[in-house]
Amino acid sequence: MWKLISSNPFRLAFYFLMWVFAALTARELWTLLLTLPAFLIVIYNVIQIRSKNLSTDDMLWFCMMMFFVVSPCQSINDGYFSSLAPAGNKVQYKLPEMYAAMGIVLIWLLGFTFGNARFFAPKKTKKQRIARNVRMYNTDIYLLLISGFIGTVGYIFFSGGLGNVLASRRHKESVEIVAYGFLAAQVTSTILISVIVNKSWKFDWGFLLRSGQIIILLICYALMFLCLNIWNCPRFIFLGSWLPVAFALFGGKVNYKTSYIALFIGIIIVMPILSITSRSGTDALNDLTFGRSGGSAFQVQEVDLFDTLVHAVYITKKDGFMWGANITAILLFFVPRNFWHQKPIVGGLVVGNDLHDHFGAGTPNLSFFIGGDAYLDFGYIGVAVIAVLVGVIWARVRHMEIRYLGINVPDLVLLGFIPILVRGPVGAIIGYLVCMICCLFLLYTFFKGRMLAMGETPVVRRRKA
DSSP states (O other): OOHHHHHHHHHHHHHHHHHHHHHHOOOTTTHHHHHHHHHHHHHHHTTTOOSSSHHHHHHHHHHHIIIIIIHHHHHHHTTEEEGTTGGGOOOOHHHHHHHHHHHHHHHHHHHHHTTTHHHHHHOHHHHHHHEEOOOBTTTTEEEEEHHHHHHHHHHHTTSSSSHHHHSSSTTTOOOOHHHHHHHHHHHHHHHHHHHHHHHHHHHHHHHHHHHHHHHHHHHHHHHHHHHOOTTTTTTHHHHHHHHHHHHTTTTTOOBBHHHHHHHHHHIIHHHHHHHOOOHGGGGGGGGGOSGGGGTTTTTTTOHHHHHHHEEEOOOOOOOOOOOOHHHHHHHHTTTTTTTTTTOOOOOOHHHHHHHHHHHHOOOOOOOHHHHHHHHHHHHHHHHHHHHHHHHHHHHHHOOOOEEEEEEEHHHHHHHHHHHHHSSSSSHHHHHHHHHHHHHHHHHHHHHTSBBBBOOOOOOOOOOOO
8 A cells, every 4th residue: 555655646745735725715624524535535546546647547536536525615605505506595405415415425436446446357468458559541531531521510410500509508409419429420530630640740740741631630620619619518528529639639648747737727717717608608708706605716616516416315305216217317318308208307407407496596407426316216225336337337448448559549538528427417418428439439340450560650651552
């Protein structure tokens, strides 16, 4: 254990400083004791991380720290939650409800940690890892450009036209799942184009300029920005789509120290701004005020995971459990409500609608943790079982490697999606994520006939005439 601790001094120091930050900005000191067990579980998992670059585990536990340690300390105030204002001004929660909600968090973290243990992870040899390293040619960029263009056109068409695509979230009409399939095709194509450009500039700047790859890259970025920008899409979807592209362009490796600082600044400053611009445009920035509801300039804004967990406990005390209806709705997300009129509403909307309809919340579209979904269905037993299952799946997924020119593209996609998967509601994002996974699988099926040989340099090859 000491060896693990001594090998991660920066990570430990950073998380300790985050805890100090939570203590300095806490409204009530007892919340530090409430969140202390969660903090210790986070620390245990953080010291297991060995990577010198930002990893999926780094992103996961950073989100857990912010959402379930820092945010509760800052938002709990005499039984009210500032992040649910104006709802927080109308409902005062009791301490047992807060303890019960933290119980959901702790059971989930412990179950996930157990499921994520190393003996559940598959063992891979170097030969097996090399076997999934795809060779790419310079001409592939043109096929990917066509794929990205088709994805853009399809997304615009199935979203109801360009006007609806460009509309802010407040005025945007809902789109069908097929539209997200085309959007996923556009994003995955852009990621692979970024991979090709990265390898080209590392080995041959002249070829990169002569072949027009820079122009193609900019065209794809423009098409993607048309569909996914700070004015027309949720901020977590924006980041989940653009982060893999940015990481791919820089080779898939970003120093974790720099990334930690950037993530902290991003969630304190950038994310609140994106929340406003995506709903009401840049003009609304004139009304931006930090420290809403009496908070400070350093309060984590628009993060209400623990708050909605407390309300989930409140709802189950009043209405009872959902007995599987919630999980069923998540798993069968692809079934349109037109065909299944009695399709259950996912837990995030159950909680959000109750806060919106009865307690004056400004929107039913609130964040909701997957542990809350499990609790709404089966209580603490459901939380424990699903947490272990998700932990096992996580252990196996993060050991899967499908590399393109040495860059693990599925890992980059997962890295971008972790914040929105943790924030939830999962039922609202799972469709887009599954579409991304399907596109990655189709691309791998298309390219898997040309794997890199053992020891071959991951460089873009030029097709001979």
